[in-house]
Amino acid sequence: MNKNLLRQKLLNVRRSLSSQEIEKNSDKVREILFSLSLFKEIEMILFYISLTNEVQTYRMIEDALIGGKRVVVPVVDSIRKRIIPFEIRNPRCRLVPGFLGILEPQESERYSISLQEIEMVIVPGVAFDLKGGRLGFGKGFYDRFLNKLSSQVKFVALAFECQIVEEIPCEKHDIAVNYVITEKRSICCQK
Secondary structure: OOHHHHHHHHHHHHHOOOHHHHHHHHHHHHHHHHHOHHHHHOOEEEOOOOOOOOOOOHHHHHHHHHOOOEEEEEEEEOOOOEEEEEEEOOOOOOEEEOHHHOEEEOHHHOEEOOHHHOOEEEEOOOEEOOOOOEEOOOOOHHHHHHOOOOOOOEEEEEOOHHHEOOOOOOOOOOOOOOEEEOOOOEEEOOO
């Protein structure tokens, strides 16, 4: 199955989840993520700001900040087609719609960081496989961003179990993730 058909199929599956299922399963994903020794050991983590039917990251961001972690979130520069990471320090910072309506912190609550400070990236996606293959939304923002980071940075995908497929058709520029965490398991992927 080609990427566009797979993307549409999995987006439809994800859209079929009820808000209760999304909330309950997001809580389970959060528990697994926060219990990983890998997560406990890092200081600076980039979280995506979740869309309505994605694994919800708002509570994770809040809990990470309260727990003393430095939290970074992406801001999309649509003109240069890139992600700019900004640190946020307030668990309840004001979010405003950005590129394609994706929420981002308002300018007064964004703090510049160096890419070298990021130790883990929580990566969004439409579908994932057990080898770390990731199917995003097709714009390439995350692949370009992840490619700029140190090889020491861990890429962790958060997904619902229904987003796990047998194989993602990958191309040369696609960046794999190290781990996929669902409401049922933590998958260590071979990169």
